[in-house]
Every structure is written in structure tokens, then in C-alpha cells.
Amino acid sequence: MTIPNDDQTRLLSELNDRSREVFRRVVEGYLETGDPVGSRSLTRTMSEKLSAATIRNVMQDLEYMGLLGSPHISAGRVPTQLGLRMFVDGFMEVSALHANDRLALDQTLGHEPDIGTLLDRVSGTLSGLTHGASIVLAPKHEAPIRHVEFVSLGPERALVVLVFADGQVENRVFTPPAGQTPSSMREAANFINALAEGRTLSELRGQMSAEITARRQEIDTLAAALVESGLAQWADHGQPYERLIVRGQSNLLDTAGDIDRIRSLFDDLERKRDIAEFLDLAEQGDGVRIFIGSENKLFSLSGSSVVVSPYMNAERKIIGAIGVIGPTRLNYGRIVPIVDYTAQLVGRILSGRAKG
Template sequence: MTTRPLLDELNDRSREVFRRVVEAYLQTGEPVGSRTLTRDMTEKVSAATIRNVMQDLEYLGLLDAPHISAGRRPTQQGLRLFVDGLMEVDPVAPTDRARIEETMGDSGDVTALLDRVGGALSSLTHGASLVLTPKHEAPLRHIEFVSLAADRALVVLVFSDGHVENRLFTPPPGQTPSSMREAGNFLNALAEGRTLSELREQIVREISHRRQELDSLAAVMIEQGLATWESDDSDARLIVRGRANLIGEETADIDRIRELFDDLERKRDIAQFLDLTEGGDGVRIFIGSENKLFSLSGSSLVVSPYMNSDRKIIGAVGVIGPTRLNYGRIVPIVDYTAQLVGRVLSGLKG
């Protein structure tokens, strides 16, 4: 979406009125009246003149009025125009930079490091932070299936470096303890010394060759487990911190916010979250319904990928909050955090 042609339609006065309305709204969350603007305008103009300009901006779809007698506030289109063409991005403040850098200490445990990063982002931005961690690519040592209920099972993955992951999946109807043991034995015979990616490729070959040797339920269960590994990003983990910052918003739709975080906790949309970072290096901003993942909550997302030493995207960090985020401050914070995480994780792998 490009807003440049619309920006070119605005003269200097219209741009200043529009910019001041947006900046005041982002700071206070309240509609802005014409009398308020008369005190700050570069040129001395009457409130009636400013009202006329605001009406023109409303006609263009950049502002709206929540009530007939109220001031104006930016629309989603208006916020996009501001972010794309008029926003002034502040440098990362030294205190913010120091807070982010503090999270990088004692970085042997990647998950703990990224959890601290999420906590710092949430604290600094007063939004909810989202951190997508990299896939774990150490060789496997052991795999075990555990039945939790008729429709839920757990696969326990033990890696050679001591890392352990527990993943829920839906087993086939009628699975039995013996079929689960058979599936585990089958996988363990193949797993040792292989990463998950390598194991997946091997299992696909083995199942096609040995399907007749396997109990049918065990074969289906292995495939069900495979389905959780099939996606390139499915064994990544999404860390969410600071959700109370969203639920505490006076203007937030509580049910929608809860639905958003229910979806995140179920991790149905992890791949979508990483998809949002496609399109190259750097920060991306999604406002309201522009973002299919969080559109129901009416939230904005500022997200940036982080990369390994080969310049491959391996994860992402982001901040989600109301559409009146302080974009000029949050964008450089997210950008700096992503770059720093990428450098630290590249050093750990080196």
C-alpha cells in the first residue's frame, strides 16, 4: 500500500494540521479540537480555518470525528499516511539501549535470553511483546509419546545438548499404549544423531518402505507427529510477554484481546507471524486490519526479523498494542533489539 500520492495532495497547512492531530492523538488517545491546534500552528490562523482544513482531511479519509461535536482523530488510513510519510523516528534513547543490552548477559540459554528480551520490550513500550525463537537444530537423543487424553498426546523430544521440548498433538482415534510404544521405538531407532529436519526426511522414506510392518495406528500416529514438524517454522516457539498491558487499555475490546492471546497460546499462527517479516530486512508496521493475524483485536504490530550470520531469517521480535502506539519511539527500539539478538545468537552459534 502506498500513500505517497495522497500525501502529495496536501499543502503545507494541511500537512501541519494533519501531523499535529496525529501526534496529539498518539500522545493522549483523545480527539483533537481546532482550538487546541491554534495555539501550536506555525502560522497564526483562526479556529474556523483549522476546522475547514480538518473537514477537508476528513473528506480524504484521513481523519474522522467520533462524535458530532468532538475533535478529530486519525483513521487507519491516516495513521498509515503518517507512518509512511510524516513520522519522525527518534534514535534509541541511551536508557532504552542499556535496558535492552542488559538482557544479553548470561546468554548460554537461548530461550531464557529471548524471554528476557520479551520482558524488556514489553516494559519499555508498554505493549505486549512477541518473540519468535529459532528452531532447535541439535541432534536428537530420545523421543517418547505420552497419552494425556483420548484426543491429546504429548511427544517429548530430548536433544543431545540436554535441551528438552514437550509438544502437544492430536493422536489418531483409538490409539493404544502399545501403538504409542511402537511408534516411539520406531522413531528412536532412526532418531539418534539426527536433527528434527533430518529425521523428518528419513521417516518419510522409512514409512513408505516399511508401512506394512507397522501397526496401522502407530503409522498414523507417527504421521500425526510428523505434521507438527512438517512446517519450517512449526518447532519454533512464540514467547508472549506483557499481555496485561493490552487488556488494561481503557479502549480495548476485552473479548477480542482475549481471543487474540488465546490464538497465540494455541500457536496456530506462528508461521503467519514469521511471514509478516518477509519482504527483506528491517522493521515492518501493520496497523489495524492491515494485519490479518491481529486484525480482530484492532491492534497495531511493529515487527522485525532477526538473522543469523548467514543473513537467514531465524526468528522475529515485535510489539503489539493499540493503534495509537508511539511509533516514532517503538520502531527504533524493535529494530535495535532485532539486530542485537541476531548478533548475539550468531556469536553463540560460532
């Protein structure tokens, strides 16, 4: 769990200089290798010459405080979740953004006309740079709709083409209700287009609910089902965010020892309600936030950590979020500036487009 600030202050006050250095070196060693750190290896790196027995005594004290743990009786120590939280908040040194990382991100955010495609590319680049799974919570498009069209791609797949008044076009693939025909799709599209002009998706959603209730008997049953199902893909009722992009899942599978728990994480990632709550948590702090293990219910089953930052529009309103998911031994010091820079870059790009 998250350590309250007063408890952090108390724990830090109980650590002398020797304890602080042993703690920091254990955590840094674990984050670098993923292996327990033993007292003998620390004798070669400490700033003062200490015996392995002395270091073991210090490590035992840190274990008693709940900051370190022993995975095996004869093994070295690893940081607990409490210890990782303490390290991140009080000991971690955040490195400057590497020039190569900056260049890769700058090249990703080119002049791509479609925002969805641009954010897909950002997500892929972020995953590649951090070797984790990236998440991008995309903003909801609020421009009025000009035209909607459904295209059948097979018995269980259909494409919806959304043309907005500002010229943006979005294509979404979704699973239609069973038994759809080309004629029912045309009827559904005609029904939507008759109501859509001048309305945003959110406004259209409410209007269509009323229209469907009032005219239920006037339209084909299958077409009504398609309308309801299709719109559910575009604008979740009562939710301010409509699209979640996840890239690099295989990076988690490569580093995870428990595949079932990671699969559970992927299932959770599909639940946008929790993602929206997750963004709310990110909004409570300035800039980048770090959630370790069970500090956020969305990731508690996976034993993972997430580094996340909201991004803002020109009015400084939070409209989405960008983050990286990985094992708890993430290289936090390197990933924090990458996520921070990416969020600022995306915010500037989207703000510039809104002004244009």
C-alpha cells in the same frame, strides 16, 4: 490498506504547510492520549496564530481527503488508518533508543545456555518496555538429534526431552493422544531413537512418515499415534518455523475496548501458518516494518498494529522475527528503535553461538 508510494506523493503534494502541521499535531495528540483532538486545543500549539474556525476548516479538508475522522458529531478528530499510514511513512520522527531501554535489553540477553529460555526472556522484556504484547518467532533448531525421551505428566500432558548433537537440550510440553501408557511412551521413544541418530528434526519427520507407513502393523497403535502427535509439536510439515512466543497479552486487554476482538487475535496468534506468512511480509522490506490495522489479515480483527523486524544469522539469512502488538495508537517513534535494536541483538547472539 497500505498507500502506494505514488498515492502518498500525491496526497502529500495536496497538503500545504498549514495542513501538514494541523495533520501532524492531530495525529501526535491522538497517539499520546488516545482521545480526539479538537480545534480549540490546537490553537495553543500551532506555530502560527490561527482561530479555531480556521483550524476546523483545515481539519474538514483533511477529513475529506480520508486522513482524519470524527468519532462523534461534536468531537474532535482522530486519524484514520489511512492517516496513520501517511503519518508513519511521511511525518513520524523516530527517536533514538533510550539508554535505559538499551540497558534492559542488554541485561536480558546474557549467557543463557538455552536459546528457547533466552528468547522467552527477550519476549518478556520487550513486552515490559513497550507495554504491548510481544511476539518472537524462534528459529528452528537444525542440529542432528542425539536422544529423545517422553515423560508422562498426567492424563492429558506429557513432556518430550530432545537432546541434540551440539549439546542443546529442549523440553516441550504437549498433549498426547488419549490412552497413552508409560509403556507406549517408551516404545515410541525407542522407535524414534532407532531412526534419529545423525538426522535433524526435519529429516527425521520425513523418515518417520515412511517408517510408520511401512511398519504400521509392527508397533502398538497408541505408540504410533504418540509419535505422530509428538513430532507435530516439534516440526510443522512444510513450515520453516516451529515456535511462537507471545508475552504480555494482558497489556492488550488493558488497552482494548473490545475483548472479543482481542481474543480473536490470540486465536490467530496460534496459527503458525499465518505467522510464517507474516514473516514473509516482513522479509520484503529492510529492517523494521509497521502494519496498521487491516494491512495484515492476522491483525485485522483486533484493530491493532504491529511493529516487527526479522533477525538474521551470520550468513544474513532471515531465521526469525521479533515484534510488538498494540492498539493503533502505539508510540511508534519509541517502539521502532526498540524492536530494531532487539532484532539486531538477537541476531548477533545467535550468530555468535553458531560460530562457537
